[in-house]
Amino acid sequence: MQEVLFIAFGASFGANLRALLVHLSKDISQYLSFPIGILIANCLGCLLAGAYLHLSGSKSLPAYMGPMISIGFFGALTTFSTFAIDSVKLFRVSFSSGMINILANLSLCLILVLAGESLCKKVFS
Numbered sequence: 488m489q490e491v492l493f494i495a496f497g498a499s500f501g502a503n504l505r506a507l508l509v510h511l512s513k514d515i516s517q518y519l520s521f522p523i524g525i526l527i528a529n530c531l532g533c534l535l536a537g538a539y540l541h542l543s544g545s546k547s548l549p550a551y552m553g554p555m556i557s558i559g560f561f562g563a564l565t566t567f568s569t570f571a572i573d574s575v576k577l578f579r580v581s582f583s584s585g586m587i588n589i590l591a592n593l594s595l596c597l598i599l600v601l602a603g604e605s606l607c608k609k610v611f612s
Contacts, residue, residue, distance in 0.1 A: 489551070490551065490554055493551045493554060493555040493559065494554050494555060494558050494559040494562075495559065496555060496559060497554075497555035497556055497558070497559020497560035497562075497563070498558075498559040498560065498562060498563035499559075499563070500559075500560055500563075501532075501559065501560040501561060501562065501563030501564035501565075502563040502564070504528070504531075504564055505524075505525075505528045505563065505564050505565065508524045508525075508527050508528045508531070509522075509524030509525065509528070510524070511524070512524035512527060525565075528564055528565050529565045529567040529568070531564070531565075532561055532564045532565035532567060532568035533565075533567065533568050533571045535561070535564075535568070536557075536561055536568035536569070536571060536572050537571075537572075537575075539556055539557065539561075539572075540572055540575065557569065557572075570588075570592055573588060574588050574589055
């Protein structure tokens, strides 16, 4: 139960940071018709995830810090950072494992977005 509270604590910071980034970039996002705030959140999340990946491997962190940061903070800021960390770890094992992870995640998730959209159109139209 305590781990769940630490995850929620981390998530509150990640979610609010994402909301702030989206809010601050709202005008330019509307002007460009492109979600700049989400791109910034994904990029920032990946940058911070890389730093976390290094620090968690070289420093001994308290047990609660891992889930609070990786699941809570990064999960709320962006799930893309978790995907990126997993891909880097797999590339370190083998190039093919990293590529399979990337291709599987991108292709399946894009297909499922289209499937969910199609299903909702059929159900709610």
